[in-house]
Amino acid sequence: MQVSPQEAAQALQAIASTENRSATLRHYRGAAPHLMLWGLLWAVGYGLTEVMPARANAIWAVIVVAGIAAGTLIMFRTAGRSDTWRFAAVWATLVVFCAASFAVMPPSDGRQVAAFIPLVIAATYVTAGIWFGSRYVVAGLAVAALTLGGFFLLREYFLLWMAVVGGGALLLAGFWLSRA
Amino acid sequence: MAKLDDIIHQPIRLRIMAALNVLPGNEPIEFTRLKAIVGATDGNLGAHLTTLENAAYVAITKDFVGKKPRTRVAMTRGGRRAFAQHVAQLRDILDGADT
Numbered sequence: 001m002q003v004s005p006q007e008a009a010q011a012l013q014a015i016a017s018t019e020n021r022s023a024t025l026r027h028y029r030g031a032a033p034h035l036m037l038w039g040l041l042w043a044v045g046y047g048l049t050e051v052m053p054a055r056a057n058a059i060w061a062v063i064v065v066a067g068i069a070a071g072t073l074i075m076f077r078t079a080g081r082s083d084t085w086r087f088a089a090v091w092a093t094l095v096v097f098c099a100a101s102f103a104v105m106p107p108s109d110g111r112q113v114a115a116f117i118p119l120v121i122a123a124t125y126v127t128a129g130i131w132f133g134s135r136y137v138v139a140g141l142a143v144a145a146l147t148l149g150g151f152f153l154l155r156e157y158f159l160l161w162m163a164v165v166g167g168g169a170l171l172l173a174g175f176w177l178s179r180a
Numbered sequence: 181m182a183k184l185d186d187i188i189h190q191p192i193r194l195r196i197m198a199a200l201n202v203l204p205g206n207e208p209i210e211f212t213r214l215k216a217i218v219g220a221t222d223g224n225l226g227a228h229l230t231t232l233e234n235a236a237y238v239a240i241t242k243d244f245v246g247k248k249p250r251t252r253v254a255m256t257r258g259g260r261r262a263f264a265q266h267v268a269q270l271r272d273i274l275d276g277a278d279t
Contacts, residue, residue: 003189003270008274011194012267026202026203
């Protein structure tokens with residue numbers, strides 16, 4: 001088979017673009033159950049915090065541990081061992097970063113904590129999206145916009161807002177990624 | 181100089197192999213997703229997959245999820261090797277043109 005340099009270049013370009021698209025869709029497929037999981041956990045966590053604000057710390061301790069454990073289990077079943085450790089390391093980084101931020105800048109209001117953590121998560125999605133696929137960017141921007149909108153415009157109903165709209169947005173984003 | 185692989189070089193099959201090449205190990209991909217990535221019709225993709233399967237470059241498994249039939253495709257070790265050689269040949273052609 002005779003192939004000209006121009007045809008070879010076209011074939012290599014087709015390979016690169018197809019590999020890129022396949023890798024992006026694989027990323028989306030892997031991330032989808034995590035977004036749906038955290039959508040449910042946000043709905044439960046913020047909903048319970050709205051009902052029992054005095055128990056917010058205990059509620060979120062259980063939610064975060066349950067989420068990380070379930071997420072690690074999903075990774076273990078769907079990805080390789082090295083990816084599972086990376087996943088755990090990312091979560092450890094986020095938890096330590098948030099704890100350190102609260103130590104340096106102690107929040108004066110529980111709603112600040114309730115807004116700050118979703119904003120960190122949103123920033124993580126946007127950062128991941130810059131590298132791995134635009135849908136993460138859209139999901140991160142949506143979560144950030146909904147969080148800021150609820151925080152500044154619906155202060156009295158912020159926790160309820162985050163339970164229904166924030167959790168719902170993550171669920172929808174997960175569904176959207178799974179259908180990519 | 182080794183020859184280009186006629187089976188792989190066909191444009192749709194080239195895209196099929198590229199899509200499978202980024203999946204680690206022998207991780208499979210569902211037919212419907214592969215169709216979306218490659219941009220082929222059901223019949224066209226099925227025919228090209230049969231060609232690749234006959235060359236032992238891909239393995240096709242069919243099962244059911246509930247009552248829905250599911251077809252999954254994975255690259256074989258031989259397929260991965262053949263694809264790597266094909267890509268190397270394409271680069272050699274380009275490098276030859278540059279020098």
